[in-house]
Amino acid sequence: MNSNNEAVLRLENLNVAFNGEPAVRGVSLEIPAGECLALVGESGSGKSVTARSLIGLAGTGAKVSADRLELSGRNLATLSQRAWRHVRGRRIGFILQDALVSLDPLRTIGREIDDALRLGSEYSRRDRARRVLSLLEDVGLDNPAQRAGQRSGELSGGMRQRALIASAIALDPELVIADEPTTALDATVQAQILDLLAGLRERGSAMLLISHDLAVVESVADRVAVMTDGRIVESGPAAQVLGSPSHDYTRKLLRAVPADHARGTRLSASPAPAGQAAAHVSGQAAAAGVSGASEAPAGPAAVRQRPLPVRVPAGRPPAGTPVLQAAGLTKSFRTPDKKPFTAVDGVSFELSAGETLGLVGESGSGKTTAARLVLGLAEPDGGEVRLFGRPWSGLPERERRSRRTLIGAVYQDPLSSFDPRLTVGQLLADALSGGRSLNAKAHAADTARLLDLVGLPARFTARGPRTLSGGQRQRVAIARALAPKPKIVICDEPASALDVSVQAQILDLLDDLQREFGLSYLFISHDLGVVRHMSDRVAVMQRGRIVEQGPAEQLFASPQHAYTRQLLAAAVHPPRT
């Protein structure tokens, strides 16, 4: 990179290692004033460690070295801890992801912001109080005087993120580092926060944006650097990197974004030749040394190889028969202050054999409550659920138990739905035996078959869920859901916690399994792109009601309801490949 006198941040050859294990290898960055550089990559790629090294907080046990680390021409590489404290907050503002845990839950946001001012400026107490209010107003919080007295637990996700941003920009730092600032937010709120960040850049700050979400990056960044395995593999102007990527990894990331991919097309790797069937299903599993999938040419692997653009109506119930009907479902709760709250309000839908119904809406719209009613984990206050034409809701559990195997579920966070003391084999044996056995050996054949189905090698039976990666865990969760041979699977944000390329593999896997077994999916997500890619029909939920439902393509092409249009408009536009 050319030496540029206006560069606010200049970093050359940054190396960070933890216990001898390199996390960042030779990273160089340069950001001029008023520009935003996005550092893109999947979790574990070293993005966050790079960002934290820039404020001298790489973490305990980190060995950090850099040929050059300069902020507006001033060398930071040799600063003492005391001197670093004068840089943090004052000259570099740092915005962490997930403001719920990044703000102290016991202190008011006013005090959190005041801290930044107290530590980095000479303002009097009264001036600081005034400045806190004007900052809260700057970041777009209504009623700042009231908000300043509230704690993070009393605020919505968007408000918390705004408060956190206010604390980071309180002293007008010349460099703002934002680490996944919108990851935990709904689409509409995400768009607002991105606007806010773009505004900061226009005020003349340099910005380093860390994200795994390419759509977010494209809407804000001037330049993009793509990171994998601790290295920057490609960097350049945003339009160039995202428009005509030159590195394989960048292309893989871009392809994995589901939004613009039609239903039935693949997101992960391109269709592989027969010998590499397993690799095509799972890059991760392949890396872990999958074998066996290709040994069963007539089995699932054979089906998986086919780059199917056409839907195969496989499975026992003929396609088109309703397998699940929800009519007028209503469910209310009491909030802590005793006000009744209607989570699900007159929701009706039908799911046919072999079909995917997408349920989309922001957090709190009642999606998950609807799923719990369908699963028979909660009883509706009004309305009815019918399973294969027979009553399901409102029955005593005794009469439902024998039919519970018909309907399975896959959740967002499989780790918390696994008993951490059990091995993968025991988890699957538990599911195969309907909770009567934890003996992995007795079910070895079935367990191996299930793991093969989801693209994991049979030797994973001995592993504990904690030792698996996020994608592998979700595969195990899917295997567990399929163990009792269900006809319907409720997928509640099954890929939301995953990196985009792993997400792509999981979505492809779900697609393959659906074709193979003629499964019906109720697919719940807040991510419009994912829902669009997965669903035959889509229902949009807002405040407990379904405001619109219809065939996926039609709904996305010409949304009828104002809320659907608002959701679509707010969805950050993904880069096109």
Added chain:
Amino acid sequence: MADQLKPVRWVLAKVLGAAFVLWAVATLIFFGIRMIPGDPAEAILGGPGSQASPEALEQVRRDYGLDQPLLAQYAAQLGRLIRGDLGDSYSLRMPVADLIANQLPGTLLLSALSLLVAWLLALGLAGWSTLNGRAAGVVASGLEIAAAAVPHFWLASVLILLFSNSLGWLPPVNTGSADGLILPVVTLALPLAGFLGQVMRESMLAAMSSPFALSARARGEGESGVLFRHALRHAALPGIALSGWAFGNLLSGAVVVESIFARPGLGRTLLNAVTLRDIPLVTGVALVSALAYVLVMAASDVAERAADPRLRTA
């Protein structure tokens, strides 16, 4: 859950709960103490050694209603308790209420001081170990486990041997002066500090490595600033929650400690009363202890809500 009730209903629920606890304690004591072999009438007259005449025993039984059926005695006892009449001590021939009024302040002072010292030790150790890295954490953890495992009677003996007999710095028994309080307070506080320290240090460490602590550091806060401004309150929360239990623990510890250090107090009174089968006095002390425990639990509930806003909204 009490969490969701309005203040008036909360107080009402607490009062009803306390009444139930007191009734249960009174009942258990009444029937429990009658399972100890021996004749209560004999105890009233000074125990088996007093060689009381059969006529005197008969007289006492009639005076104290001991010739009535057991349930009638129980009903009469409850009736007296409801009227607030704790009766007279068999052994000391004084109203139980007066005895307790004399002994309670000493025990309360001992318990409160011990709780305070335990808190200071626990927080101090947690703070020191948090700021001084992993090795300090191992040291702190070892100290906590050792302290929590030590029984009061052993600790008291060691402290007396060391500070009174060998060094001669402190009196081995109560002298009425303030320095007589030091050894009993330390005896009670050290094991408790071990327990409190374990939970406090754990939540302090969790707070120090939480994202909000990273946010604070990114704002320019130093390590001690993060500790005092953020982590300390998080560390205090489980301590507050445990303090109600800790107070009960201290009251029962006082039985041993007051006896060893020959301090007047509720614990020692209770021990004597049980040995002498002084039913009214045992009942009175047990009821007052239970009441104190209920009050302290309610107070720690209130303190917990005051310290943790999440309990108020959730």
